[in-house]
Amino acid sequence: MTDENIRQGVSPVERALEGGWRLEHFATIGSTNDEARQRALAGDPGRLWIVADEQTKGRGRLGRIWTSPPGNLHASALLIDPAPIAQASEIGFVAGLALHRAVADLGARNFFLKWPNDLIWRGAKVAGLLAEGATLPGGGFACVMGIGVNCSVAPEGAPYPTAALSSVLGRPVAPVELFERLARRFAEALAVWRAGEGFAEIRAAWLEVAAGVGAPIRISGGDGGREGIFEALDSRGRLLLRRAGRLEIVEAGDVKLLDGQPDSDAARKAAG
Numbered sequence: 587m588t589d590e591n592i593r594q595g596v597s598p599v600e601r602a603l604e605g606g607w608r609l610e611h612f613a614t615i616g617s618t619n620d621e622a623r624q625r626a627l628a629g630d631p632g633r634l635w636i637v638a639d640e641q642t643k644g645r646g647r648l649g650r651i652w653t654s655p656p657g658n659l660h661a662s663a664l665l666i667d668p669a670p671i672a673q674a675s676e677i678g679f680v681a682g683l684a685l686h687r688a689v690a691d692l693g694a695r696n697f698f699l700k701w702p703n704d705l706i707w708r709g710a711k712v713a714g715l716l717a718e719g720a721t722l723p724g725g726g727f728a729c730v731m732g733i734g735v736n737c738s739v740a741p742e743g744a745p746y747p748t749a750a751l752s753s754v755l756g757r758p759v760a761p762v763e764l765f766e767r768l769a770r771r772f773a774e775a776l777a778v779w780r781a782g783e784g785f786a787e788i789r790a791a792w793l794e795v796a797a798g799v800g801a802p803i804r805i806s807g808g809d810g811g812r813e814g815i816f817e818a819l820d821s822r823g824r825l826l827l828r829r830a831g832r833l834e835i836v837e838a839g840d841v842k843l844l845d846g847q848p849d850s851d852a853a854r855k856a857a858g
């Protein structure tokens with residue numbers, strides 16, 4: 587993916603960037619999230635995508651490493667004052683839903699969203715989202731939504747299975763091919779979200795394609811390890827875990843899906 591690829595020939599990307607969105611492309615960068623944050627601190631008005639072919643310091647949550655080789659998509663969307671700060675974390679669901687739809691637009695099936703920030707296929711992680719915020723000198727709030735997708739390369743050595751879109755789809759998937767769909771789907775989902783007013787709609791759509799709802803899960807990290815049934819999301823997107831007959835609210839953590847989860851759309855329908 588080069589500037590040429592993205593900027594010229596590129597009517598699909600240009601169309602995807604309607605609505606005042608701009609795009610900056612880098613061959614190599616430390617982290618697209620860091621670049622977006624710096625742009626915000628330097629006064630960028632937002633609605634800016636930073637896209638890089640590879641990252642040398644790609645990050646996951648809690649400072650974990652995100653392996654970011656050429657052939658995969660590394661993108662960050664910068665939004666300034668997208669919503670009242672208390673609702674900014676909802677953007678992770680807006681982006682997750684947009685990513686799921688973008689992948690479906692490529693013809694991919696049997697993908698699910700895993701709370702809070704993964705896209706999985708048959709239990710393997712294909713993409714991760716990293717939402718970060720920064721308070722601006724002028725008093726505003728910057729929200730950076732980072733999205734990393736294994737288009738071509740599924741890294742080895744993660745503590746769980748990983749997969750790449752190209753192997754799932756059985757054909758090459760260029761990052762730009764996914765990006766143009768993602769940018770369009772993200773703009774569309776943001777319009778439904780309406781700075782938080784439409785979160786109920788986003789949450790319902792997210793839950794429809796979520797992994798593990800109604801099934802046993804284990805939560806680790808965040809506010810402590812525990813097992814229970816993934817009951818629902820609350821009105822703020824926090825996970826509701828049924829445990830010993832009570833509903834507990836989980837603010838943050840990693841979810842592991844326990845046995846017997848449907849791993850395809852068909853199996854899911856059959857399971858009701």
Ligand code: BT5
Pocket residue numbers: 616617618619620641643644645646647648650651652653654659660661662703704711712713714715716732733734735736740741743744745746748749
């Ligand atoms: C995430 O964190 O899943 C968020 C990843 C966000 C990456 C994007 S790329 C664009 C933007 N710029 C950045 O610097 N970051 C964002 P988390 O849930 O903490 O998962 C991280 C864990 O996933 C690591 O500890 C590894 O075990 C595993 N991992 C690393 N690279 C991976 C990859 N490419 N595919 C699947 N798993 C990976």
